[in-house]
Amino acid sequence: MNYVEIFRTSLTAFRSNIMRTALTMLGIIIGIASVILIIALGQGATASVSSSLSSLGANLITVSPDAAQGHGPVQGSSSVATLTYEDSQEIRNLPTIAATSAVVSSRYQVVGNDENTNVTVQGVSFEYPTVQSITVAIGEFITEDDEVASSKVAVLGPEVVTTLFGEGANPVGEMITIDRKSFRMIGVTTAKGSSGFSNPDETVYIPVTTMMNTLLGQDYVSSIQVVTDTPEQVDQASTDITNLLLGRHDMTEGEEQDFNIRTSQDTQSQFQTITTTLTAMLAGIAAISLVVGGIGIMNIMLVTVTERTKEIGLLKAIGAKRKDILTQFLIESIVLTLTGGLIGIIIGEALAFLISSIMNIPFIFQISSVLMAVGVSTFVGVVFGLYPAQRAAKLSPIDALRYE
Numbered sequence: 001m002n003y004v005e006i007f008r009t010s011l012t013a014f015r016s017n018i019m020r021t022a023l024t025m026l027g028i029i030i031g032i033a034s035v036i037l038i039i040a041l042g043q044g045a046t047a048s049v050s051s052s053l054s055s056l057g058a059n060l061i062t063v064s065p066d067a068a069q070g071h072g073p074v075q076g077s078s079s080v081a082t083l084t085y086e087d088s089q090e091i092r093n094l095p096t097i098a099a100t101s102a103v104v105s106s107r108y109q110v111v112g113n114d115e116n117t118n119v120t121v122q123g124v125s126f127e128y129p130t131v132q133s134i135t136v137a138i139g140e141f142i143t144e145d146d147e148v149a150s151s152k153v154a155v156l157g158p159e160v161v162t163t164l165f166g167e168g169a170n171p172v173g174e175m176i177t178i179d180r181k182s183f184r185m186i187g188v189t190t191a192k193g194s195s196g197f198s199n200p201d202e203t204v205y206i207p208v209t210t211m212m213n214t215l216l217g218q219d220y221v222s223s224i225q226v227v228t229d230t231p232e233q234v235d236q237a238s239t240d241i242t243n244l245l246l247g248r249h250d251m252t253e254g255e256e257q258d259f260n261i262r263t264s265q266d267t268q269s270q271f272q273t274i275t276t277t278l279t280a281m282l283a284g285i286a287a288i289s290l291v292v293g294g295i296g297i298m299n300i301m302l303v304t305v306t307e308r309t310k311e312i313g314l315l316k317a318i319g320a321k322r323k324d325i326l327t328q329f330l331i332e333s334i335v336l337t338l339t340g341g342l343i344g345i346i347i348g349e350a351l352a353f354l355i356s357s358i359m360n361i362p363f364i365f366q367i368s369s370v371l372m373a374v375g376v377s378t379f380v381g382v383v384f385g386l387y388p389a390q391r392a393a394k395l396s397p398i399d400a401l402r403y404e
Helices: 003-015 018-055 085-092 128-132 144-149 158-165 208-216 231-248 264-307 309-317 322-359 367-393 397-402
Strands: 060-065 099-112 115-124 136-139 153-156 175-178 181-189 203-207 223-227 259-263
Touching: 018 264, 018 322, 018 367, 060 231, 085 099, 085 208, 085 223, 085 231, 099 128, 099 158, 099 208, 115 158, 115 208, 128 223, 144 208, 153 158, 153 175, 158 181, 175 203, 203 208, 231 259, 264 322, 264 367, 322 367
Parallel strands: 115 203, 153 181
Antiparallel strands: 060 223, 060 259, 099 115, 099 175, 099 223, 136 181, 153 203, 175 181
C-alpha cells in the first residue's frame, strides 16, 4: 500500500462522517488559534511599547527616589523625599549631561473658559522639551526665568486646549486655574500621542518650582530626567550621577542608595522580558486545549479502529502487513490534526489582525509561529494517534473478520 492510497483512504474515512471529523478537530483548531493569537498580540504589544520607549531616545536617564530608603511621602504624595531640586541643578552641571529636568507630577482639576477637566499637571524644568523631545506649536515653553521666579505660567497639551477652549483655538494669554490658583497660558505643545505610560497631549506643564512651592508645598521632586549628547555617554553619565548623589546625600559607595538610576535601554529590556514571560505563560495555558484536543482525537481513532475492524481483517487477509496498518491509522491521525492546525493558524492570524487593528498595535506575522503550529499539530497527531494505530496493527486477521 503506497502513501497516496493511504491518504485517499484517510479522506474517504473522514468524509464518511464529516460532523464527527469537524468536532474532533475542534480542540486542535481552538488550541492552535489561541496560541497563534496570544503570541501575535504579545509581539505586537511589545513592538508598540518598544517603539514608544525608543522615541524617548537611547540617551535618556531617569533618576528616581528609592522608597525603601526614603523618608516617606509628604502631604499625600506617592513620592518619597530623597531627591531635591538642588540635586537636579547639580546634575545639570556635570560635563556628560546635555539637558536635565526635575519632574513633579499630580492630577488637578483645571478650569478655563468656563470649562473644566481633570488632567495630569507636571512641574518641569525649562530643558524638559529637550529631555522628552517635546515641541511647541503655539507660543513658547517655560523659560529659565520662569523657573527661577516660580512664575504662574502654563503650557497646555493640545487635547487639554480642545477640551477647554475648542478645536483649533489659540489660548495663549488666556487665564486658567489649577487648584483654584490662576495661571497665564504661554504655549501649546505639538500633538505627540500616547507614549504607552502617559499622554503628553493631555498634560499641563508648569515650572517645577511653582509646582513645589505653590501647589504642593514640598521640597523634593518625583524624579530627575537627564539626557546625554550621545547614547555612548549614558554609562559614564550614570556613573557621574551616582558619584555626585552619593556625595550630596552623605552616603558611601557600599551603602544602600536612596535613589535609583535607570536608562531607557534598561526600561525597554525589562519590559520585553516581562512581556515575553507573560506571552509564554499565556501561550502555555492556551496549549492545554491542544492536549484536550489530542485526547479527543485518540478517542475518535479508537472508535474508528473498532468500526473498521472487519476492514482491517480484510486488508491483512490480502497481504497487508502490520506496518501497513500502523502507517495507515497513524497518517489518518496526523492528517486530522494537521488539517485542524492549518485551520487554527488561519483563524488565529485573522483574529490577531482584527484585534491589533482595534487596539492600534502593530500586527506582526512571523513564519516561525506558523511552522511551530504545524510542528505541534503533527506531534499531537503522532503522540495521540500512535496507540490506536498500534491497536489496529495488532488485530488478528481471523478475529477481525469474525468481528460483529
